[in-house]
Amino acid sequence: MFHHGPSPLWRLLIAVLLALSLMVIDAQGRYLGWLRSTLTVAVYPIQWLAAQPSRLARDLESRFATEADLRERNSLLESENLALRGQMQRFLALQAENSRLRDLLGSSFKVSDRVLVAELLQVELDPYRQQVLVDKGTVSGVYVGQPVLGAHAIMGQVVDATPLTATVLLITDADHALPVQINRNGLRTIATGTGRVNELQLPHLPKNADVRVGDLLVTSGMGGVFPAGYPVAQIVEVADDPNSSFATVHAVPTARLDRSHEVLLVWTLEGAPAQAIGRSEPPAEPADAAEPRDGRS
Template sequence: MNPLFGRGPSIQTRMTLAVILSIVLIFVDHKHDGFKQVRVFLNSLVSPLQYAANIPQNLLDLTTTSLAFRSQLIEENDRLTEQHLILSERLQRMAFIERENQRLRALLKSPAREVVDKMVTEVMSVESNRSSQQVVINRGSLHGVYLGQPVLDDQGIVGQVISVGSTTSRVLLISDITHSIPIRVARNSVRSIASGAGYLQRMELNHVPHSADIKMGDLLVTSGLGGRFPEGYPVAKVSQVDSNPSLPFAKVVAEPVAKLERIRYLLLLWPPNVEQKPIFEAIEQIVEQAEELL
């Protein structure tokens, strides 16, 4: 009985023909670029399949990223919750101390300190080198910023405004070699002048007598002299005291408490002795007056 379909070429013959055909196609494509359009068509045809094949990997990456981000948010939330409790306790203690301070001032018939106006600002650019250390912030004259305005971060004094534009201002850091600030030692109220040394983590006290009671670790705060910086804000901590008798003055080096190398958000202050106020307060006053008239 004969088979319904005749037997075709052998496997060896088919393989030989396939190899020869492949060599011919490779030669034609290499020499004449004859399959360029075919490749473009095949790539377009296969690309949806490639996207579909990548879907599981993309979903896995997205899931992993979401889990990692969620874990990070949980850790940050726990940290902020703990920090909130600590700050709440400090706030309660500060409220008690403030009440005690008010009573003592009343007994001594000393005027209470006025509240300082504030505004948050963000650093836009940084100029930091040996001869100039400045930053640019995103607040200007439209926000009530003025020349000489004190600037600080969450740790202490950062510097003062030296140039004001409409919506931006330039701040000179306390570590700049041209900057000086009146300070006093928080421990014993010894007064001096702290000047920048051209390095973000170094300041020097000028003309300190050898007999001055200044020790390593002492906190230096603003003295309020000169009327530029309000009194009592942290400036630096003493890191080195060298009382060499051969020198006319003691060498005192301090490190700024503000993190000048990684500042981002800053706080602008309007001391009580400054008549100029932030524009938002002026707007609020106008709104209040209009409501009273209505």
């Protein structure tokens, strides 16, 4: 319509006046709403196509960012899961260890002497030798002949001590003998090892002795090495052997000899060298430590 007629300036002025008039009319009476809606519908495909490049760019950026974030979070969660599972295993082990240590501490209150917790380093449970190696030695005051307790009962005594370790002979060793008494009636006897981790025998009881299945054997304290009154074993068999002058009596140790991880080293006033009582330094002359008086036959 402007190919012929007014100059460009007039054309611009007329267009501006027409636009202003349409804006005033629409604002006052909303007469052009239908036209605006129609134009909006007609123009929408153009607007949609124009917006697609930027929308696609945003979607791709969001997708890549989300995937990278998810991979990173997944890797982090896997690492945390592994760490937590490892800690859980450690917590279970610590829980079991704490339970054992509580049992040990509970047993330490049953004896009035000085005690020291030691961990097992090596275990030998064969018919020829029933012994364990613990991580405490003469540096900690350990001496030959020292009694060793578990959480539930007597375990054995020290037969060899070095500065950092000690060898403990278990009560089930065939060379070990332990003065005991029946808790029910006070009858005293000797419990000897059989070379089997779950069996002791009482070889010197007469057939008329008052011994019953289920009787608890405790240390008698004779000899002064083991604390008196501490559990040793429970009688499980009393038989009459016609070929023997004595009764056949077998007992099961109360201590968990094949499952213990920690032991208590006990300083008894009668059995310990004087210089080893009440302190952690090694005895002045470990070689002169007293030999066990009632532990080995």
